[in-house]
Amino acid sequence: MTGRQRIAVIAGDGIGTEVMPEGVRVLRAAADVFGLSLEFTEFDFASAEYYERHGDMLPEDWFETLSAFDAIYFGAVGWPDRVPDHISLWGSLLKFRRGFDQYVNLRPCRLMPGIPSPLAGREPGDIDFYVVRENTEGEYSSVGGIMFEGTDREVVLQETVMSRTGVDRILDFAFELADRRPARHLTSATKSNGISITMPWWDSRVREAGRRFPEVRLDQYHIDILTANFVLHPDRFDVVVASNLFGDILSDLGPACTGTIGVAPSANINPSREFPSLFEPVHGSAPDIAGRGIANPIGQIWSGAMMLEHLGHEDAAAAVVSAIEAVLAKGARRSPLTPDIGGTGTTAELGAAIAEELGA
Numbered sequence: 001m002t003g004r005q006r007i008a009v010i011a012g013d014g015i016g017t018e019v020m021p022e023g024v025r026v027l028r029a030a031a032d033v034f035g036l037s038l039e040f041t042e043f044d045f046a047s048a049e050y051y052e053r054h055g056d057m058l059p060e061d062w063f064e065t066l067s068a069f070d071a072i073y074f075g076a077v078g079w080p081d082r083v084p085d086h087i088s089l090w091g092s093l094l095k096f097r098r099g100f101d102q103y104v105n106l107r108p109c110r111l112m113p114g115i116p117s118p119l120a121g122r123e124p125g126d127i128d129f130y131v132v133r134e135n136t137e138g139e140y141s142s143v144g145g146i147m148f149e150g151t152d153r154e155v156v157l158q159e160t161v162m163s164r165t166g167v168d169r170i171l172d173f174a175f176e177l178a179d180r181r182p183a184r185h186l187t188s189a190t191k192s193n194g195i196s197i198t199m200p201w202w203d204s205r206v207r208e209a210g211r212r213f214p215e216v217r218l219d220q221y222h223i224d225i226l227t228a229n230f231v232l233h234p235d236r237f238d239v240v241v242a243s244n245l246f247g248d249i250l251s252d253l254g255p256a257c258t259g260t261i262g263v264a265p266s267a268n269i270n271p272s273r274e275f276p277s278l279f280e281p282v283h284g285s286a287p288d289i290a291g292r293g294i295a296n297p298i299g300q301i302w303s304g305a306m307m308l309e310h311l312g313h314e315d316a317a318a319a320v321v322s323a324i325e326a327v328l329a330k331g332a333r334r335s336p337l338t339p340d341i342g343g344t345g346t347t348a349e350l351g352a353a354i355a356e357e358l359g360a
């Protein structure tokens with residue numbers, strides 16, 4: 001038993017509000033089984049509804065409020081019919097990532113039992129890699145502007161920002177992760193022939209960092225051929241590191257190769273632990289299926305397992321992942337799998353089956 005740990009729960013928008021209760025259900029079950037003291041506090045901000053009421057995605061004191069927590073458990077944000085997408089994202093999730101210096105976005109990509117890969121002949125174990133995405137700068141910069149707006153001379157400019165501190169620290173994290181894994185293989189994604197200043201510079205920082213990790217085999221790819229290789233040879237990857245935009249794209253493509261993005265988790269980590277880290281599924285709010293109770297809750301639940309690990313509960317985290325695998329392995333005839341993975345189950349039924357598998 002450790003001391004009480006406080007978790008801020010922000011369901012957000014769309015299917016975020018449907019998968020989040022299942023994530024919390026499984027975390028409560030894990031807390032019961034492993035004797036953990038987890039306290040959950042729900043917040044309604046970072047949602048279209050909050051924006052419509054307050055004219056902003058977050059309250060003014062969001063930073064002080066959330067700083068008091070040990071971790072943030074997040075659902076999904078975005079409802080383009082109600083709030084322009086860039087306002088919802090920049091007004092919430094990107095503020096958290098930057099404000100809490102969560103410079104690592106860690107996204108595991110694993111072919112799970114019971115989920116047929118769209119790639120022929122792949123079995124669980126064949127696809128098992130991490131995407132390490134730089135999370136605070138890069139192409140997601142707010143540096144730029146519009147001149148002569150609304151006229152036929154309109155000019156639009158947005159810069160990519162790469163700092164030595166920002167790039168070196170994400171590369172170190174990726175190399176350290178690769179160094180701890182049996183394959184000891186790191187792949188770096190850029191586009192250095194076309195993007196001729198920032199990307200060759202990233203490449204040179206990768207080679208420099210590589211000298212500090214001589215045991216790690218380093219590959220450097222252009223992003224275009226790398227995406228082809230994700231589909232053709234996903235078994236060739238172990239740890240993949242990329243800029244903010246490229247990492248975002250790769251971490252949707254990777255899980256798609258494993259059958260569904262619905263199971264993919266992510267951790268937005270502040271490695272210094274000065275501020276809370278944030279755990280969220282890779283998927284967005286999917287307004288097209290919101291309200292139907294059919295969203296896959298596994299990405300949310302697996303993100304909860306990553307949060308448990310971050311909070312020091314490795315056994316509980318491993319048990320949650322094993323429970324997910326066990327429920328999936330039974331297949332759609334014996335488990336209430338959601339439609340994206342071939343079943344007819346609901347979000348709540350799948351969440352309950354995983355909690356039950358934990359033995360709570």
Ligand code: GGG
Nearest residue numbers: 075076077280281282283284
């Ligand atoms: N749970 C993830 C989520 O809500 N994603 C919305 C989105 O557009 N995210 C972009 C990003 O992760 O940078």
